[in-house]
Amino acid sequence: MRTIGIADTTFARYDMGGAAIDELKRSGTGLKIVRYTVPGVKDLPVACKKLFDEKACDIVIALGMPGGKQIDKTCAHEASTGLIQCQLASGKHIIEVFVHEDEANDEKTLAWLADRRAREHALNAYNLLFRPDVLVKNAGKGMRQGYEDVGALRE
Amino acid sequence: MRTIGIADTTFARYDMGGAAIDELKRSGTGLKIVRYTVPGVKDLPVACKKLFDEKACDIVIALGMPGGKQIDKTCAHEASTGLIQCQLASGKHIIEVFVHEDEANDEKTLAWLADRRAREHALNAYNLLFRPDVLVKNAGKGMRQGYEDVGALRE
Amino acid sequence: MRTIGIADTTFARYDMGGAAIDELKRSGTGLKIVRYTVPGVKDLPVACKKLFDEKACDIVIALGMPGGKQIDKTCAHEASTGLIQCQLASGKHIIEVFVHEDEANDEKTLAWLADRRAREHALNAYNLLFRPDVLVKNAGKGMRQGYEDVGALRE
Amino acid sequence: MRTIGIADTTFARYDMGGAAIDELKRSGTGLKIVRYTVPGVKDLPVACKKLFDEKACDIVIALGMPGGKQIDKTCAHEASTGLIQCQLASGKHIIEVFVHEDEANDEKTLAWLADRRAREHALNAYNLLFRPDVLVKNAGKGMRQGYEDVGALRE
Amino acid sequence: MRTIGIADTTFARYDMGGAAIDELKRSGTGLKIVRYTVPGVKDLPVACKKLFDEKACDIVIALGMPGGKQIDKTCAHEASTGLIQCQLASGKHIIEVFVHEDEANDEKTLAWLADRRAREHALNAYNLLFRPDVLVKNAGKGMRQGYEDVGALRE
Numbered sequence: 200m201r202t203i204g205i206a207d208t209t210f211a212r213y214d215m216g217g218a219a220i221d222e223l224k225r226s227g228t229g230l231k232i233v234r235y236t237v238p239g240v241k242d243l244p245v246a247c248k249k250l251f252d253e254k255a256c257d258i259v260i261a262l263g264m265p266g267g268k269q270i271d272k273t274c275a276h277e278a279s280t281g282l283i284q285c286q287l288a289s290g291k292h293i294i295e296v297f298v299h300e301d302e303a304n305d306e307k308t309l310a311w312l313a314d315r316r317a318r319e320h321a322l323n324a325y326n327l328l329f330r331p332d333v334l335v336k337n338a339g340k341g342m343r344q345g346y347e348d349v350g351a352l353r354e
Numbered sequence: 355m356r357t358i359g360i361a362d363t364t365f366a367r368y369d370m371g372g373a374a375i376d377e378l379k380r381s382g383t384g385l386k387i388v389r390y391t392v393p394g395v396k397d398l399p400v401a402c403k404k405l406f407d408e409k410a411c412d413i414v415i416a417l418g419m420p421g422g423k424q425i426d427k428t429c430a431h432e433a434s435t436g437l438i439q440c441q442l443a444s445g446k447h448i449i450e451v452f453v454h455e456d457e458a459n460d461e462k463t464l465a466w467l468a469d470r471r472a473r474e475h476a477l478n479a480y481n482l483l484f485r486p487d488v489l490v491k492n493a494g495k496g497m498r499q500g501y502e503d504v505g506a507l508r509e
Numbered sequence: 510m511r512t513i514g515i516a517d518t519t520f521a522r523y524d525m526g527g528a529a530i531d532e533l534k535r536s537g538t539g540l541k542i543v544r545y546t547v548p549g550v551k552d553l554p555v556a557c558k559k560l561f562d563e564k565a566c567d568i569v570i571a572l573g574m575p576g577g578k579q580i581d582k583t584c585a586h587e588a589s590t591g592l593i594q595c596q597l598a599s600g601k602h603i604i605e606v607f608v609h610e611d612e613a614n615d616e617k618t619l620a621w622l623a624d625r626r627a628r629e630h631a632l633n634a635y636n637l638l639f640r641p642d643v644l645v646k647n648a649g650k651g652m653r654q655g656y657e658d659v660g661a662l663r664e
Numbered sequence: 665m666r667t668i669g670i671a672d673t674t675f676a677r678y679d680m681g682g683a684a685i686d687e688l689k690r691s692g693t694g695l696k697i698v699r700y701t702v703p704g705v706k707d708l709p710v711a712c713k714k715l716f717d718e719k720a721c722d723i724v725i726a727l728g729m730p731g732g733k734q735i736d737k738t739c740a741h742e743a744s745t746g747l748i749q750c751q752l753a754s755g756k757h758i759i760e761v762f763v764h765e766d767e768a769n770d771e772k773t774l775a776w777l778a779d780r781r782a783r784e785h786a787l788n789a790y791n792l793l794f795r796p797d798v799l800v801k802n803a804g805k806g807m808r809q810g811y812e813d814v815g816a817l818r819e
Numbered sequence: 820m821r822t823i824g825i826a827d828t829t830f831a832r833y834d835m836g837g838a839a840i841d842e843l844k845r846s847g848t849g850l851k852i853v854r855y856t857v858p859g860v861k862d863l864p865v866a867c868k869k870l871f872d873e874k875a876c877d878i879v880i881a882l883g884m885p886g887g888k889q890i891d892k893t894c895a896h897e898a899s900t901g902l903i904q905c906q907l908a909s910g911k912h913i914i915e916v917f918v919h920e921d922e923a924n925d926e927k928t929l930a931w932l933a934d935r936r937a938r939e940h941a942l943n944a945y946n947l948l949f950r951p952d953v954l955v956k957n958a959g960k961g962m963r964q965g966y967e968d969v970g971a972l973r974e
Binding site for chain 4 (some may be wrong): 830833891892896900901902903904906907910911912913914915919925943947951954958959961962963964969970971972973974
């Protein structure tokens with residue numbers, strides 16, 4: 200039995216954590232899910248740390264939706280840096296799923312993007328844990344999460 | 355009995371630490387508050403470290419009011435990065451409550467914002483410690499601290 | 510027998526990991542290669558950590574292809590910072606091989622660049638491990654990987 | 665007996681370390697001062713580390729005068745980041761006293777600023793060590809070091 | 820007998836490591852020099868780590884020549900950040916000697932600058948190790964490495 204942590208925020212404007220959990224449940228059995236919600240993306244690094252240390256998670260999916268202003272970009276950068284430090288300290292993956300508010304022009308598209316990216320990255324987390332060979336097969340294939348894959352370069 | 359640390363600065367132009375303490379006292383019993391004041395936001399990371407290590411705090415609220423110039427933005431970024439590192443080293447939350455001097459056009463509004471954000475984040479700290487389920491219920495709901503919540507995306 | 514790790518991504522649009530492996534196989538015997546593929550460049554630091562800790566790699570080549578937008582530049586910066594931290598924690602080299610999507614004007618040139626840079630850096634990794642004197646001989650010689658060497662300054 | 669470290673640079677154009685030492689000597693007895701001078705601000709983090717580890721300092725004042733160009737701003741940012749990391753690793757305060765060369769229009773004013781900021785931050789260090797209650801009393805009061813205090817917001 | 824490490828790159832367009840070694844040999848006896856060459860500046864932090872851990876160096880001089888483009892500035896920033904982290908982890912100095920390709924208008928001047936800065940910083944390393952009092956005497960004196968000293972402020 201492996202344990203997957205879901206760390207998400209009350210700042211986000213879409214239930215990305217819920218979408219990831221739903222996708223994981225469709226992906227297979229033999230996994231336990233632990234959810235932990237914090238105020239904003241800068242609280243995610245220590246949330247992941249707690250999920251690793253206190254809840255014995257084998258991998259964590261960290262989901263957030265930074266705003267579109269410069270200060271929000273800075274917050275997202277600080278959060279990402281912390282997520283990488285947390286991974287190095289624990290030796291385990293955190294799949295970061297951030298959707299920036301300026302990635303879509305209307306709320307409906309943004310919600311669609313948040314849902315799809317959360318689900319596709321949930322599959323990445325699942326594959327890293329149970330089927331790492333799937334990722335090796337797709338190395339260099341221009342995969343994207345959310346919008347369409349761009350594919351390999353045309354040589 | 356849980357202990358909440360309050361780390362604030364003499365640089366700030368509003369007693370944000372005092373507001374947070376007042377709000378915590380209204381929130382419930384069974385908690386001890388320890389306050390530590392430092393010159394500026396860049397002194398906050400080690401202040402939090404001391405509150406965790408020397409005062410056995412279970413969570414810390416770090417409050418500051420960076421100025422509006424570019425150098426102040428850089429200082430705030432350095433402080434935030436340090437606060438995240440401190441959290442990862444201690445495995446405990448630091449709720450960062452920063453109000454940037456250019457977030458309001460006049461001093462009265464800025465004081466109001468500083469007070470309200472300090473209080474709303476004090477509640478976040480309280481909930482993380484005593485009622486984490488409240489945060490899970492609000493995941494993806496577009497919560498904000500200070501100005502109005504923006505709410506979930508309209509799909 | 511020394512072990513070289515190959516960490517690459519499904520985000521990249523060229524099989525840079527495959528090119529590096531091919532080049533290493535041409536370079537000499539007495540080495541074992543372990544490949545690990547992750548979604549994107551921000552997943553590379555912990556992938557390298559795992560290659561050092563779980564696969565006993567002596568050196569790792571980390572390959573990725575960041576996009577051309579500002580957010581991609583930020584991701585690449587975060588990844589690079591994490592790769593350096595991982596090296597300091599393990600005391601072993603990670604040869605970072607990043608090709609930015611805006612380094613060439615068409616897909617064919619970009620694929621050529623990705624292939625050549627991966628191969629030339631594979632040689633750097635090989636030399637660091639087996640023939641460090643080759644690097645000392647080329648100190649200050651203006652070597653480049655991918656496009657042509659610029660050479661030493663004309664005095 | 666408490667020990668205060670003074671870390672300063674040969675790059676600075678004013679003897680800020682000397683000013684801090686002079687102010688500390690006026691502030692009270694019962695303290696020992698250890699001075700360590702390095703080339704530039706990027707050498708200050710490890711200088712502070714050495715003052716903590718090899719000279720048993722209880723607090724360090726780190727003084728520097730970054731230039732006015734973009735590269736100097738970057739150096740100052742790197743130094744500040746390192747000073748915060750050093751504080752977190754040691755659990756002790758480093759009071760950073762940086763005067764940027766573009767903070768004044770003429771050399772005389774810049775020298776005055778460097779002297780005054782060094783002295784006022786020396787007092788901060790003294791108070792953190794011996795009279796932390798003085799800082800708590802001034803929380804949220806808009807204190808500045810060098811130029812005039814801006815004071816609390818007018819509500 | 821003290822050991823000084825020289826970490827340099829094949830990316831640089833001038834043999835800065837050679838210049839530093841030559842200067843050290845003129846400075847005095849009683850020191851051993853160990854040289855380690857890596858591809859680029861981002862490989863320098865772990866090179867220094869190895870020089871401290873595997874070669875027992877007491878101090879390291881890290882020399883590099885970042886290019887003039889924005890991506891090169893970012894690489895230099897990442898390298899510098901890593902060099903500071905390495906120093907904090909080892910408690911020993913790394914004297915960073917970077918010459919940016921846009922610091923001079925022609926190749927001859929750039930070579931002159933690289934040579935002189937390498938030599939002057941080699942002296943700084945020598946003094947930190949053997950004559951720290953020389954640095955204290957020059958505190959606040961506006962010393963520069965490469966171009967002329969700017970001197971103390973005129974009050």
